[in-house]
Amino acid sequence: MSNRLIDLQHITKSFDGQMVLDDLNLYIRENEFLTLLGPSGCGKTTTLRIIGGFEQPDSGKVIFDGKDITTLAPNKRQLNTVFQKYALFTHMNIADNIAFGLRIRKKSEDYIREKVKYALRLVNLEGFENRMPDSLSGGQQQRIAIARAIVNEPKVLLLDEPLGALDLKLRKDMQYELIRLKNELGITFVYVTHDQEEALTMSDTIVVMNQGYIQQIGTPEDIYNEPTNAFVADFIGDSNIVDATMVKDKLVEIFGTRFACVDTGFGSNKPVDVVIRPEDLELYALPDGVTADSPEYEKVADKARELNPGFLEGTVTDLIFKGVHYEMDVEANGYTWLVHSTKLFPVGSRVLMNLDPFNIQIMNKPESEDEQAVSSADL
Amino acid sequence: MKKTISRIYVIFVFILLYAPIAVLIAFSFNNSRTRAKWGGFTFKWYLQMFQDAEIMGALRNTLILALLSATIATILGLMASLSLNRMKRRNRTVMLSVLNIPMLNADIVTGISLMLIFIAFGQFLTHYGYTIVFGFGTVLVGHITFNIPYTVMSILPRVSAINPSTYEAALDLGASPSQAFRKVVFPDILPGILSGFLLAFTLSLDDFVITHFVKGPGFDTLSTKIYTEVRKGIKPEMYALSTLLFLGVLLLLIVVEKGKGARNKNRKPAY
Known part of the structure; x- marks a missing residue:
């Protein structure tokens, strides 16, 4: 994880007079799992398509491995893409799909057969050579799309919301699969998603984007614990x-x-x-009918003060069971606080609320x- | 009980539908000139038909016409579909409606209008020393005209069903734009192209009304030949010819339907 493999310099792009990317600067290091994260329309997919060569920036440069590839056609670039809707060739069987890139490059059939086998083994779909894409499930099709891309040994794999069409369980499985693949292949992944949880799980580096601007670049921990602005904080979790x-x-x-x-x-x-x-807010239950001047109130307050000298008083207004924790709305000082706690505080109960200075x-x-x-x- | 009645009803409908054709086929093998009696089984009408130079000429005309008009209409239909697919939704809807009207229009109206435009255009051309001769050329133009909407109807759905990413995926995997079109996009549209071609071929093969109005004297296709011969008097060769025409069209329809069925089997939803 050292040298810059891809360098985007002052990229600007607009569609029909609408600015999509405004002076975007970003570098991607070798062997890194970099995620472009943001809501729809933030420019993340456009950025990926500019790297892939499917869009040309209005101005700015794309440097790949030290060479300017800004105007290079997509078929001449040393990277491969996994598309959102798989984009498998439906009239070809799985083996021919995976072999497509190798055949274009005129590799020998023996070599191709070996590579197809290897790629299918990598994505855990051995023996699928003669199946047709339509007979596969969504998750299987996505794996084939990944196999078809990586069989060409690209330096960079671009992934455009590849798990978007899969159900939750499958998405989780595929996340681990992708991390494993990245480690096994040792190549650079550039991943586009609007799912913050996906980004946090898989990435080495997350680039949070909004309205054509990069909001923050950092490790998942950085982004989660130290968001630089309210947008990032709100978007991540x-x-x-x-x-x-x-x-x-x-x-x-x-x-x-x-x-x-x-x-x-x-x-x-x-x-x-x-x-x-x-999850950082700590709640302390006030017994029914306790007023602020009673000794019982002071007892709870003293406990709350152990965490931080200040504390807030509020009332639980909503409660949802989420499996691991309860999600509660606590009305305090005219603001509705969102609180996650493993302890249950029924709706209507009065609570004191406090938190650690670090949080x-x-x-x-x-x-x-x-x-x-x-x-x-x-x- | 209910089942028996419904079965009888279905059989009755099919008899109504197919009895005329069955009678026609039966008479094409009748060894007697009159329709009143069965003179025994014979192939002689078929033999006579194949030896009749005029009929063979009409057959040749028909096949060449069908092949040419279907090919040209398919090419035009493919081009139209590719550009219709790129249009904005509103424009496309308007264009498709305009395209659909000739299909619903009565053949006789299409035929007369075509005849009129050939005459009018021919008169215009005489100022420049050219003439339009009614014959093969005019019939070909007529057939292409009525075939185009049908080829678009077959091809456009395949074109719109193409996932635009597949083209980009091919580029991404190293294919040049022309390789990507030939290896990925075209095979996806091919079934639509084939069924459009077969449909156009069939329609051209059995068209009578439009051909009748634009053919001019001395040029005949099978259908117009049968019409003129039958008007002159009973000629059992014509039964044989009609039978062959029917079987030819039937065969083509079976091929078209088979193709559709095979494709649908492969085309179940992915998830």
């Missing part, structure tokens, strides 16, 4: 994003309550956005108009 004021270093005021946090360098008395993941993620408020548009974008 569930989160509570609230207005707050940074009182001073390591102290933030949320809805009038001061919480200890770990962030510094935001200045004093500065408005910020705060991201709090639902308060402070972000600067968007300043430029572009960023403004990004963070307020409707998902």
Whole structure:
């Protein structure tokens, strides 16, 4: 994972006067599993198609392995694509589908037979040579599409939402399959998806995109734990994003309550956005009929203060059982907090709510108009 | 009981449908000039038919016409389908409706209009020293005209069913644009092209009305030949000829349907 294999420089692309990519800069390293993640229309597929050669950028360069391939035809590029809807050749059997690229390159039939066998073994579909694509399930067809691409030994495999048409269980299986394939083949994967969970599971690097701009580039951990703006925080997993004021270093005021946090360098008395993941909120049940001045209230509050000097008080307004955890809405200070907890707090119960200083993620408020548009974008 | 009645009814319908043809076929083997009595089984009408130069000429005309008009109509239909498929939805709907009207239009109207336009165009051409002779050329143009909508109907669905990614996938795997079209796109449309061609061939083979209006004197296809001969008087060779024409068309239809069936078997949903 060292040198840059693909370098996209100042890529701009618009369709019918509509800007799709605006001065996009991105490099992809050798042997990396890079995911372009974003909502539909964010430009991720266009980026992939520019790498594949199916679209030409209006301006900017595509550098592949040190060479400028911006205007090179797709059939001359050393990369292969797995398309969203498989795009198998329906009039050919599986072996002929997989052999297509090798036959174009005039390899010997003996070599082709071996390679087809090898590719089918890689995707766990040995013995499928003589089947027709239509007789295969969606998951099997997708594996064939992958086999057809990797049999050509490309340096880079481009995957355009390849699991989009599969059901949840199959999608999970295929995710592991893809990771295994990538490790076995040792080639670079560029993966496009709108599914944040898929991106977090498989990627070495995630590129979060929105409205033609890159929002954040980082490892899955970075992206999840330290989103750079409200869009990324909102798009990657569930989160509570609230207005707050940074009182001073390591102290933030949320809805009038001061919480200890770990962030510094935001200045004093500065408005910020705060991201709090639902699983980070800790709930403490208040017994029925307890008022704020009673000793029983203080007992619960003391427990809450162990985590962080500040805490919020609220009422559970909604409850859904999600299997591993309960998902609750907690109404507090006029904001509906999303809370995940393994403990059950019935609807209507009063709770105190607190969280660890480490789990308060402070972000600067968007300043430029572009960023403004990004963070307020409707998902 | 109910089942027996429904079965009898079905048999009755089929008798009504096929009795005339059965009678025709039977008489083509009748060793007697009159239709009143059965004179024994014979092939002589078939032999006479094959020895009749006029009938053989008409047969040759018919086959050449069918082959040429079907080929040209299929090529035009393929081109039309490829561009219709690229049109915006609204324009395509309008174009398809325009294309469909001639199919529903009465043959006789199509025939007379074609005849009129040939005459009008011919008069226009006389100013430049050319003439239009009614005969093979005009009939060919007529057949191509009425065949085009049918070839489009067969080819367009195949063209629209093509996943645009398959073409790109072929490019991606190293094929040049022309290789991608020949190896991937064309085979996908081929069944539609074949069934469109066969349909056009059949329609051209058994067309009478339009041919009748645009053929001019001295040129005959099988159907117009049968018509003129039958008007002159009973000629059992004509029964033989009609039988052959019927069997020819039947054979073609079976081929078309068989092709469709085979394709549908392969075409079950993937998931």
